[in-house]
Amino acid sequence: MEKSKTLNIRVNPDVKKRAEEVLSQLGIPMSTAIDIYLKQISLTGGIPFAVILPKAPAELNTDLMTTDEIRALLKEGYNDVDDGNVQNAAEAFAEYRKSH
Template sequence: MAITKTASVNVRIEENVKNQAENILETLGIPRATAIDMFYRQIILNNGLPFSLTVPKSIPIREEMSNDAFHAMMTTGYSQALKDDSQPMDEVFKELEEGL
């Protein structure tokens, strides 16, 4: 049997993102290390990220959203507000203007 070398990956990530992802992984029965290994292997197989990176062309409009989608979006926003997980509006608009 061949001996496989392993390496560590240390990452800084927002606590709420980590918790949400790990809750989903737990539901799926996939350990965090296995999920990270799977992600890295997909990067290798795809010779890049295994998904496309896009910016939505527009922000969803309430009239165009289903009730479930609207409530999910509002629940996320409310949860972020309760955790004080937000940015001052001036900074958000400044970042948006710089990105144009």
């Protein structure tokens, strides 16, 4: 099918860059990926993936905690900082990315 329409969109530059890196590895141009997405919307009658908020584990979900439980966890965190139980955020994220 011939492509004859232009779509101009504004996107977050970081998101675009990361998507381009993935698409490049797949050998798919951005325009083809967008075309695939739009075709899937037409075929499925909606967005072709679930659009939901991620589920937080119960131990992290403050909606399920009492005020006392939240305060206890915050106090535990403050105590860790006072005791020097901290790590460099950049190093922690780098380590996380290696294992995930």
